[in-house]
Amino acid sequence: MERIIAIFGPGLLGGSLALAVQQRIPGAKLRLWARRENAEAGIRSRGIQADFFTDAAAAAEGASLIILCTPVETMATLAEQITQGQLADDCLITDVGSVKGSVVRALHPILGSRFIGSHPMAGSEKTGIEVARADLFQNATCLLTPIGAENAELPRLKNFWQALGCRVLQMSPEEHDEKVARISHLPHMMAAVTTLAALRTDLSAVACVANGFRDTTRVAGGDPGLWTGIALENRPALTAQLRAAADTLTELLEILDKPDEEELRRFLAEAQSLRRTVPAAVS
């Protein structure tokens, strides 16, 4: 059971974490850190009862669990600031970043084994504390990426995410980045590519849009700054996936050029059968 939980970065994820902790771990004292003073109003307006900080070292001091919810490229600087204060002996630090290799490589030298990466696979194309919700993590998969020897604090981190309703999986940072490139970063970029190809040269086509287009391109509405950071941090794995997609698109164009009806049916049937392995969302 955590004594003091300090959340850094009150956006969609940090705000949802605060709401979820308040609802499901009522014994824990809650702290929220933001870069700017004026973030406090948004936090209060969502009914979050937390001590508010803009001083990172003060927010971290004595906390039993610290969760970094800022963009991945800002985390190393924040970690340096946190270590300026007096960290509790049992202080466990994690993050919610969508990339783990570069984050772990950057934070481990600063924070040591008290840091274990987390990636709760929850979010939205919308951003900001206005859209935060207490049930964001309910039934989400949370990927934990400990490194090196058995980490004694891993069960504590698992318990925390499970208390918020997550299903927890464990893998190496490298395996995480490869798998997440496949099933999160690739689809995000493909949604952007599809949106651009469809609408760039004829915006009037939007009048005919139905749910197929809405769903296929939904995540292209996500924050460009956030996704630029993610794409650059996970560039090698993402690029490999995008090249695989480009090859698959070429394969489809060659089938259509012939055209080969049987091959096209096989191509679409293979996609359908792979898509059928995806478990339905639990709500």
Place this chain on the structure above:
Amino acid sequence: MERIIAIFGPGLLGGSLALAVQQRIPGAKLRLWARRENAEAGIRSRGIQADFFTDAAAAAEGASLIILCTPVETMATLAEQITQGQLADDCLITDVGSVKGSVVRALHPILGSRFIGSHPMAGSEKTGIEVARADLFQNATCLLTPIGAENAELPRLKNFWQALGCRVLQMSPEEHDEKVARISHLPHMMAAVTTLAALRTDLSAVACVANGFRDTTRVAGGDPGLWTGIALENRPALTAQLRAAADTLTELLEILDKPDEEELRRFLAEAQSLRRTVPAAVS
């Protein structure tokens, strides 16, 4: 007001049309034609009160409105069979196919000006009368593609779709195929490409799937036979869209290869701003 409505092909669309007509146009007599006798059981099990036919000419005889809901590549043969019987003087014939250029070119010589193409933009990745529902067309956009001179029967066809809850737009068959390639056929193929690229070489990644992947690839679960037909019937427009997508993907890969952070942000911001022009679904 239609006297007798004959629906050909009791699948998701035909079955949903029958349920919707029954609910919203209770004065009309309903007929359903299927290729096989054993389709009748499915129709009855969904509570559809219709006269059932396997003889196309008999099903069409005396009907005021005939709606073809079979795969696009079968419609010409069906149209030939329909004209063997005695069509009513006021008989209006339409279809619900996803492609209009090839359908209109095939059916107009057979049926003349009594034929006007329709494309209700409603459906699902699921197929069959089991998933048919009376409200499938509620708030959907229906594209009508009359050709040649002013068609006196066009207002009747508009009234029909509006009675089922559709918003009606009118355009030429060629404009239809180009726009629908952009916002329906392209996203479908991109969902298949994304699914194949992500899962073909590592099915275990499916354990990490979240809603971003689910939505981006949902339509890849659609029927391969149906979509093979659609892709081949609309091959020129679809191929042009897929080439645009391949070029856009190359553009993204070049940005990532440099890597150019500012260009990547611009690329994603352009996609976001185009995606924001898409109206939300009305439910």
